[in-house]
Amino acid sequence: MPGAGTGRLVRRIAWQLRLVFLFAALAVLPYLLSYSQQEIAVLLVINVLLVSSYRLLTLTGEWSLGHVVIMGVGAYASALLAKRLGVPVPISLLLGGGIAAATAAVLSFPLFRMKGFYFLIGSFAAGEIIRLIWKRFTEPFGGPKGLKRIDAFPDIDIGFLSIDFYEPVNYYFLALIVVSASLFVLYRIERSRIGLTFHAIHWQDRLAESVGIDTFRYRTLAFVIASFFAGIAGGLYAHYVGAVNPTRFGVDQMVYVLVWAIVGGTATFHGPILGVVVLTVINEIVLRALGLDTARPLIYGAILILSVLYLPKGLESLVPRVRERVRRWRSGPAATGEGAG
Amino acid sequence: MSRKSLDRKISRRKFLGTSAASGAALAAMSTGLSRVSFADSHTIKIGFLAPLTGPVAAWGKPGLDGCLIWADWVNSKGGVNIGGQSYNVEFIGYDNEYDAAKARTGATKLIKEDGVKFVMMLGGDTWPGVQEIAAREGMLFSTLLPSDLSPDSTTLLAPCEVHPIYNVTGVEWLAENKPDLKTAAMCAQDDSLGKPSVATYLAAFEAAGIEMVDEPLFFDPATTDFAPVMTRLLSANPDILCLDTCYADYVHPLCEQAFQQGYQGQIISCTADFYQKIIEKTSEEFMEGFIFQFPDFDDPALNSEGVNFVNPNEFYAEYAKRYGASEWSAVSWEYASIMDLWADAASSAGSAEPAAVLEAMKADGTGKHAFGTADWWGTELFGIDNALVGNWPVVVIEGGKATIKDFRSIPAWWDQHKDLMIKHMTDLGQMWNQRG
Numbered sequence: 001m002p003g004a005g006t007g008r009l010v011r012r013i014a015w016q017l018r019l020v021f022l023f024a025a026l027a028v029l030p031y032l033l034s035y036s037q038q039e040i041a042v043l044l045v046i047n048v049l050l051v052s053s054y055r056l057l058t059l060t061g062e063w064s065l066g067h068v069v070i071m072g073v074g075a076y077a078s079a080l081l082a083k084r085l086g087v088p089v090p091i092s093l094l095l096g097g098g099i100a101a102a103t104a105a106v107l108s109f110p111l112f113r114m115k116g117f118y119f120l121i122g123s124f125a126a127g128e129i130i131r132l133i134w135k136r137f138t139e140p141f142g143g144p145k146g147l148k149r150i151d152a153f154p155d156i157d158i159g160f161l162s163i164d165f166y167e168p169v170n171y172y173f174l175a176l177i178v179v180s181a182s183l184f185v186l187y188r189i190e191r192s193r194i195g196l197t198f199h200a201i202h203w204q205d206r207l208a209e210s211v212g213i214d215t216f217r218y219r220t221l222a223f224v225i226a227s228f229f230a231g232i233a234g235g236l237y238a239h240y241v242g243a244v245n246p247t248r249f250g251v252d253q254m255v256y257v258l259v260w261a262i263v264g265g266t267a268t269f270h271g272p273i274l275g276v277v278v279l280t281v282i283n284e285i286v287l288r289a290l291g292l293d294t295a296r297p298l299i300y301g302a303i304l305i306l307s308v309l310y311l312p313k314g315l316e317s318l319v320p321r322v323r324e325r326v327r328r329w330r331s332g333p334a335a336t337g338e339g340a341g
Numbered sequence: 342m343s344r345k346s347l348d349r350k351i352s353r354r355k356f357l358g359t360s361a362a363s364g365a366a367l368a369a370m371s372t373g374l375s376r377v378s379f380a381d382s383h384t385i386k387i388g389f390l391a392p393l394t395g396p397v398a399a400w401g402k403p404g405l406d407g408c409l410i411w412a413d414w415v416n417s418k419g420g421v422n423i424g425g426q427s428y429n430v431e432f433i434g435y436d437n438e439y440d441a442a443k444a445r446t447g448a449t450k451l452i453k454e455d456g457v458k459f460v461m462m463l464g465g466d467t468w469p470g471v472q473e474i475a476a477r478e479g480m481l482f483s484t485l486l487p488s489d490l491s492p493d494s495t496t497l498l499a500p501c502e503v504h505p506i507y508n509v510t511g512v513e514w515l516a517e518n519k520p521d522l523k524t525a526a527m528c529a530q531d532d533s534l535g536k537p538s539v540a541t542y543l544a545a546f547e548a549a550g551i552e553m554v555d556e557p558l559f560f561d562p563a564t565t566d567f568a569p570v571m572t573r574l575l576s577a578n579p580d581i582l583c584l585d586t587c588y589a590d591y592v593h594p595l596c597e598q599a600f601q602q603g604y605q606g607q608i609i610s611c612t613a614d615f616y617q618k619i620i621e622k623t624s625e626e627f628m629e630g631f632i633f634q635f636p637d638f639d640d641p642a643l644n645s646e647g648v649n650f651v652n653p654n655e656f657y658a659e660y661a662k663r664y665g666a667s668e669w670s671a672v673s674w675e676y677a678s679i680m681d682l683w684a685d686a687a688s689s690a691g692s693a694e695p696a697a698v699l700e701a702m703k704a705d706g707t708g709k710h711a712f713g714t715a716d717w718w719g720t721e722l723f724g725i726d727n728a729l730v731g732n733w734p735v736v737v738i739e740g741g742k743a744t745i746k747d748f749r750s751i752p753a754w755w756d757q758h759k760d761l762m763i764k765h766m767t768d769l770g771q772m773w774n775q776r777g
Contacts, residue, residue: 036449039445143536144531144535146466237442242441247562296394297394297395
């Protein structure tokens with residue numbers, strides 16, 4: 001059917017054009033921001049990877065309270081490899097992700113004996129154990145004070161090109177490349193047969209088992225992949241800020257990740273990304289610009305309550321609504337019913 | 342679609358539209374205001390980079406409130422005289438939420454966008470995020486936590502609070518005035534603030550001949566139930582209960598638990614922020630004799646000749662009038678006292694530039710600390726002489742009111758017992774060359 005093929009081609013070109021437009025906007029964005037807003041943009045890009053990786057785990061139906069600690073595992077591992085063993089930062093970043101994934105693989109044995117609420121509590125306990133280890137062992141983890149003066153991403157200086165990664169705009173592009181590549185992999189996984197299996201386990205785990213799917217292995221796989229990318233996010237954070245400590249990866253931070261995911265919605269790939277972007281912009285830019293620094297927790301809380309009340313399916317549910325409105329608007333007043341008296 | 346739901350939709354749309362317009366207008370106003378103040382060449386901006394929200398806000402927000410009083414007073418008298426020209430002082434606050442990444446963002450905003458000449462911080466976990474930009478920009482920073490000091494950061498000063506070294510004065514006074522108290526139990530949150538303070542109290546108790554009945558009990562900062570902590574502390578029946586440098590959110594429930602579990606002995610703590618609220622939760626009798634280190638500034642002892650803080654009693658009265666006496670905390674006066682030091686140095690340097698002010702501050706090796714002339718000190722403990730150390734008050738709650746009992750010399754204690762301090766700091770990995 002040539003008509004259907006043409007339609008697919010048009011949709012594909014439109015999708016690719018949207019992607020090109022998005023990347024063009026992201027490339028221009030830092031030049032429209034102030035210096036401190038560029039700093040916020042760097043952390044936002046890192047948090048996009050964190051919350052997107054968290055969504056992959058939630059695909060199997062399990063919500064963890066240890067994801068930020070897993071991010072910390074990547075951060076600590078990458079920092080220690082670079083600082084103590086002299087491993088080049090780009091390699092330590094990947095190894096940090098690998099160590100976070102390996103930690104998740106080990107944790108999966110006790111944790112995936114539990115489901116639902118029990119998994120939630122178990123993941124919290126596992127995370128606290130890891131945080132207490134960081135605190136207890138000053139060598140090598142630095143104890144409560146953590147690690148500081150962590151090696152930064154090495155500057156690039158090849159005569160005609162000089163890039164200092166301390167500058168937020170440069171680190172923004174580095175993080176954008178790493179995070180974009182990671183999101184592409186996460187997206188492809190979700191769209192693959194493995195991703196469909198994750199969904200099947202979420203909605204009908206008994207049925208999935210009855211047709212021969214090893215739910216333990218697939219849950220572990222989701223946990224390990226999500227942890228790898230959370231570890232990468234941790235490494236990006238550690239080599240940018242130059243310091244990590246156990247408090248940074250505490251349950252308070254985990255609550256933020258949950259809030260981003262819940263407010264954004266987890267039904268679609270872009271839901272949590274919408275959540276983290278919108279809430280970060282409101283919290284870090286808009287409210288600060290309005291001089292409401294000390295009122296931010298109050299307003300942030302009010303936004304959460306309102307979004308749960310009026311947008312229970314998250315910000316992502318606005319996207320189809322907006323699309324529908326645009327479609328109606330394009331179709332003219334008759335289609336929208338306006339002007340009909 | 343019913344008429345009612347249509348109305349609701351319209352009103353929601355109107356609401357969103359109005360909200361967006363209001364937000365945009367407020368943002369525009371805010372931007373406009375900051376531009377106006379930026380254009381004022383006779384105003385010097387000072388950065389205030391501390392936690393204004395969250396669990397550590399008690400050591401940030403009251404300090405900013407105190408600074409606003411300081412600025413109003415100084416500006417009403419014509420400002421700070423620098424190089425023959427009077428300048429008003431304006432504080433630009435940034436809430437770092439006690440997070441290193443947010444502190445880094447705040448520091449870049451204050452330095453590169455707001456054009457501040459000096460940045461005051463609480464320090465601690467937030468300093469490592471700022472260290473690099475401080476070095477790159479040559480900006481003068483102050484911290485309340487001298488454990489941030491190191492030879493790598495020459496533009497970081499601890500010009501007011503030499504936490505936790507001043508805690509030795511409370512223990513020394515206690516040992517002299519209540520010599521029958523011979524045993525102590527101690528708890529602290531397991532973090533960068535709690536540990537060096539534990540080392541200090543251990544050294545001070547050992548120097549005073551007070552024996553620890555058990556190892557210090559470190560609890561997680563996420564702890565919310567303090568009943569088991571207190572039960573364990575009291576199980577060895579200590580004469581003295583030491584609350585170390587616990588945050589206000591811990592001191593209050595710890596005191597409540599001690600009260601509820603029937604403890605009637607001596608309590609010593611670094612701070613007792615908002616102590617009136619503790620008295621409300623326990624009793625005046627229970628809190629009688631509670632020793633800590635931070636006076637109310639309506640104390641007549643602060644009018645003595647050696648004290649350099651300007652008009653302390655009036656400052657306290659104004660603070661109580663604006664924010665309420667129960668909002669007074671350990672840091673309400675500290676940042677303001679740092680500003681006294683900064684203003685003196687800027688005046689004598691004839692410049693507000695960070696390098697010139699730093700040089701003027703340390704010119705003769707001494708400085709006018711809030712509680713008297715003090716020395717720039719710290720090489721043995723911090724690797725650099727950037728802490729201003731002199732006398733510190735010992736405060737006791739009497740009849741429900743904080744009362745200064747004595748001013749004690751920290752350097753005098755150090756000269757006698759520095760080996761003990763270095764030993765305990767080293768044991769807990771808190772010496773400057775052991776960090777991170």
